[in-house]
Amino acid sequence: MMKINDHIPLKELFAIRGMAQVVTVTFGLVVLCIIFGILNPNFFSGENTLNLLRQIAPILLIGISQSYVLITGNIDLSIGSVVGMSTMIASTLMSKGGVNPWIALLITMAACLTVGAANGLLVAKCKLPPFIATLGTMTIARGIAQLANNNYNTDSIGKILGDEAVQGFRDFFYYGSFLGIYNTIWIALVLWIAFNFLLGRTRTGRHIYAVGSNVEAARLSGVSVTATTVKAFLVSAFCSCVVGFILCAQAGMGAMDAGNTYELYAVAAAVIGGVSTLGGQGLLIGTVIGASIWGVLQNGLQFANVAVAWRNIIIGSIVIVSVLLDVIVRTGAKSKKVMK
Amino acid sequence: MKKFLALLTCLLLIAGLFAACGSGGTDEAASGDTAEVAKVYLITMDQMDQHWQNVNKGAEEVAAANSDLVEYKWSAPDKKDDAQQIDKVNNAVADGAKVIMIAANGPDAISSALEEAAGKGVKILYVDSPANFPGEATFATDNKAAGKTAGEQMLAELQAQGITSGDIGIINVKPDTTSCVLREEGFRSAFEGTGFNILTTQFCEGDAAKSQDAAANFISQGCVAIFGTNEGGTVGVGNAIKASGKSVVGVGFDKSDTILGLVKDGSLLCTMAQNPDQMGKLGMEAAIKLLNGEPIDNKNVDTGVSVITKDNL
Numbered sequence: 001m002m003k004i005n006d007h008i009p010l011k012e013l014f015a016i017r018g019m020a021q022v023v024t025v026t027f028g029l030v031v032l033c034i035i036f037g038i039l040n041p042n043f044f045s046g047e048n049t050l051n052l053l054r055q056i057a058p059i060l061l062i063g064i065s066q067s068y069v070l071i072t073g074n075i076d077l078s079i080g081s082v083v084g085m086s087t088m089i090a091s092t093l094m095s096k097g098g099v100n101p102w103i104a105l106l107i108t109m110a111a112c113l114t115v116g117a118a119n120g121l122l123v124a125k126c127k128l129p130p131f132i133a134t135l136g137t138m139t140i141a142r143g144i145a146q147l148a149n150n151n152y153n154t155d156s157i158g159k160i161l162g163d164e165a166v167q168g169f170r171d172f173f174y175y176g177s178f179l180g181i182y183n184t185i186w187i188a189l190v191l192w193i194a195f196n197f198l199l200g201r202t203r204t205g206r207h208i209y210a211v212g213s214n215v216e217a218a219r220l221s222g223v224s225v226t227a228t229t230v231k232a233f234l235v236s237a238f239c240s241c242v243v244g245f246i247l248c249a250q251a252g253m254g255a256m257d258a259g260n261t262y263e264l265y266a267v268a269a270a271v272i273g274g275v276s277t278l279g280g281q282g283l284l285i286g287t288v289i290g291a292s293i294w295g296v297l298q299n300g301l302q303f304a305n306v307a308v309a310w311r312n313i314i315i316g317s318i319v320i321v322s323v324l325l326d327v328i329v330r331t332g333a334k335s336k337k338v339m340k
Numbered sequence: 341m342k343k344f345l346a347l348l349t350c351l352l353l354i355a356g357l358f359a360a361c362g363s364g365g366t367d368e369a370a371s372g373d374t375a376e377v378a379k380v381y382l383i384t385m386d387q388m389d390q391h392w393q394n395v396n397k398g399a400e401e402v403a404a405a406n407s408d409l410v411e412y413k414w415s416a417p418d419k420k421d422d423a424q425q426i427d428k429v430n431n432a433v434a435d436g437a438k439v440i441m442i443a444a445n446g447p448d449a450i451s452s453a454l455e456e457a458a459g460k461g462v463k464i465l466y467v468d469s470p471a472n473f474p475g476e477a478t479f480a481t482d483n484k485a486a487g488k489t490a491g492e493q494m495l496a497e498l499q500a501q502g503i504t505s506g507d508i509g510i511i512n513v514k515p516d517t518t519s520c521v522l523r524e525e526g527f528r529s530a531f532e533g534t535g536f537n538i539l540t541t542q543f544c545e546g547d548a549a550k551s552q553d554a555a556a557n558f559i560s561q562g563c564v565a566i567f568g569t570n571e572g573g574t575v576g577v578g579n580a581i582k583a584s585g586k587s588v589v590g591v592g593f594d595k596s597d598t599i600l601g602l603v604k605d606g607s608l609l610c611t612m613a614q615n616p617d618q619m620g621k622l623g624m625e626a627a628i629k630l631l632n633g634e635p636i637d638n639k640n641v642d643t644g645v646s647v648i649t650k651d652n653l
Contacts, residue, residue: 250453251423255446260421308418
């Protein structure tokens with residue numbers, strides 16, 4: 001078995017890694033867009049395109065978070081809580097402490113990365129099941145979010161600093177635009193390019209895939225499983241933290257339940273895009289499509305005046321179908337190999 | 341493999357079409373003559389609470405009677421969430437809404453998004469809960485006045501029973517839930533200058549079980565009356581009084597089936613019912629006025645509360 005695996009040509013390997021599903025869901029996305037465009041021509045207006053992309057941006061970022069962790073064969077349930085923690089710490093520092101926004105963001109980032117590192121160490125070093133480890137940090141991080149401002153949502157972040165002083169921060173993450181495109185979209189794009197490069201073109205990226213495909217094989221070939229896993233969880237915490245900044249800039253205050261259940265949106269965006277929950281497989285371009293499908297459904301179904309309940313049913317069905325595809329492809333590939 | 345891909349594509353298509361069918365009816369009817377019809381959006385905190393459904397009902401009625409003027413859409417996040425509600429506002433603006441009627445989830449979080457919308461020429465009306473951004477008008481319960489009414493009802497009952505002094509407990513939601521804090525303020529004002537002593541408020545996050553525990557504590561402390569400021573709190577108060585079997589006077593807010601049941605069996609003296617359908621109705625009438633370029637005379641309308649007792653149930 002092992003030997004056959006080793007001889008699969010590189011080209012075929014890439015094909016298995018999920019390109020097929022990316023192509024399929026891209027087609028699905030196009031179909032959805034066309035349907036929504038027919039139902040309501042405003043869907044394709046320039047204004048809505050920008051608006052839609054701005055809504056997709058945070059989903060894409062948490063999607064990147066979850067994709068990295070899923071590819072290592074783990075899951076990160078703490079994403080939503082880290083988003084909430086990020087929002088609450090940043091806005092408490094500004095609204096109560098009068099801390100300069102950019103310094104507040106640095107402190108917040110340090111706190112969030114600590115959670116990421118803890119996740120990685122608990123899973124890789126202490127051998128806790130990722131579901132349990134991140135369930136724990138999820139609860140702790142939400143508790144920290146609540147504790148940050150003493151169990152209240154914060155006041156306006158400009159309360160001490162003045163509204164003008166925080167406007168720069170709010171524009172940078174949400175309200176401003178560059179070359180006619182909202183900054184939120186640029187942020188997501190830049191981070192996506194960076195993390196796509198890290199995953200696809202560097203040694204760290206190859207290690208992440210290796211750990212997800214077969215932990216033992218990776219360990220035997222000299223990959224540091226602990227370091228790789230920690231790195232993946234750090235990327236996850238980093239992106240979640242940035243989403244927290246975006247929510248903070250958007251609302252101009254911190255809400256304790258911000259980011260609630262985002263970890264599940266992130267799983268949905270990742271698996272719709274072909275990232276395997278079994279590890280070792282997935283492309284970040286797929287995550288873009290997954291996040292877009294999520295965003296397009298949110299936006300398009302509102303335009304088509306469909307009740308929230310239907311949106312949930314449709315999204316749920318799409319998630320199941322996507323994973324079903326993954327399972328079918330994997331079992332198909334396995335039986336083929338055996339036949340050879 | 342190819343077959344499965346084809347099957348998948350079909351499934352996606354069907355899912356998409358499903359969405360299309362779900363909405364096709366209303367959309368076609370409305371988009372037939374788009375020249376004069378203006379889009380009016382109602383954005384509530386969620387779509388699940390009966391309260392919002394009644395706001396929608398009120399708005400829908402008026403919109404249906406003016407379908408030559410208004411294309412009405414109701415949208416809301418699937419749970420109470422600032423970020424999601426902001427997305428809904430942005431979507432409505434992108435969809436070309438002329439008027440947005442909104443129940444703000446939080447007064448601050450949504451303000452910048454509404455400012456952005458107003459900057460694009462969209463008129464903002466508030467129903468139920470205003471934000472800290474000046475809208476064209478607000479149609480909401482005057483919570484302070486409603487709380488005072490609740491206090492007066494309780495006081496009248498206590499006096500009728502010949503009780504003139506004693507402790508009174510309050511079950512509230514959270515210290516930053518503005519509407520309920522105002523209700524409490526109004527309630528307390530009704531007891532100024534009487535012999536009653538109002539104890540420290542218990543905050544139970546609107547959770548019926550927690551509220552019941554806190555209310556039971558009040559009863560064992562010897563309270564003569566308890567006030568619940570919202571639906572969950574009221575259910576808790578009613579159930580605690582029922583369980584204790586004592587003649588404690590309970591007054592609450594909102595009307596769910598459970599609360600009406602507790603009023604019916606005498607556990608609660610009365611409950612203050614808001615008039616969400618009035619919010620929707622008056623809000624939509626104001627939206628039509630705005631579309632016609634007419635001025636709105638009363639910019640801050642109290643949609644009032646109805647006192648529901650065993651007798652008028």
